[in-house]
Amino acid sequence: MPRWYERDQAVGGRVVRDGAADPDAWLAAAYSDTTLVTRVGALHADHAEPGNVVTSGMSTSSSTEPGLVVGMYRHAVLTDGCRTLVTTGTGYGTALACHRLGYDLVTSVDVDPYLVEAATDRLASIGHHPETAVCDLTQGPLPGEYDRIVSTVSVPTIPAAWLKALRPGGRLVTTITGTGLILYADKTADGGGSGRTSFEPASFMGARHRDDYEETVPAAVWDEAESGDGKESVSRHFLVFVPEAWSIRSMLQLSSTAISGTRTAATPSGWHILTAHGSVPTPPHPGSPPPSTKAAHAAYGTPWRTSSTASAGWANSPCMAPASPSRPTARPPSPAGTGRPLCSH
Known part of the structure; x- marks a missing residue:
């Protein structure tokens, strides 16, 4: 790098x-x-x-932060002989997987051809030659079959291609887009998966399908929110900054159509936070909500309402266990509850 x-x-x-x-x-x-x-x-x-x-x-x-990469691999329970698919990026996480497993058991993929090419060259310079490929991890098909899939890009739901490529008893680890939830799940005999979310929060960039993310909120909306007439309210209660409140952010993301659009703006009287969170009953343009009610009217012609947070849905992923999160353990459970990792050879 x-x-x-x-x-x-x-x-x-x-x-x-x-x-x-x-x-x-x-x-x-x-x-x-x-x-x-x-x-x-x-x-x-x-x-x-x-x-x-x-x-x-x-x-x-x-x-990615080295400690977080190690944490993701710990959730995956990487052990000798496990054929593993990881995401490329700079190649740092791939290098760690090669060091742990041997490069012949590691496959590294990314949607960006340059990232794959650069990482392949840099890995080769330190003696690692894993299989590398350019592919959209969310669409598939993936290059092979694996005992472990560890994705350091987030996904809104678990792609069917992952379950298809995962061997029976294998484990996948990723994060849910827009939340602080690390999900680890094991493939079940019926081709589905069963798992849970980690006690420790983490968040990764969302999966992209081209050079850049699609613009979900036009720049004109942000400009309107910053320069237009806004409504100012004062309260004696603390203001929760949702993007940095992991638990609340995750709950809202799972139970709402959309959560937040946030931008800070400097004014003569100090820094102002322009933010909104909630859901649109019938949004004409899916994506991040505008940072003010006025901007929402201007951009979409539809009012925003506060979302109910009485219950948070856990059904965004077919691999997410419906049970309440358990207390943290010293070590994640072994895949398929066997007491030792299952690897196919």
């Missing part, structure tokens, strides 16, 4: 950092337990000029 993006509040955006130009910073970043963004919109840091500032766009690829 020779280059990455680093947020710099002083310049109001993300700055492209070049490792070769500052080896000490490169080493510190590489060994930090944090996620390093490597792609914003369609521009990969490798293809950007060092020092260039990017002020807009969503993160579309990264090198």
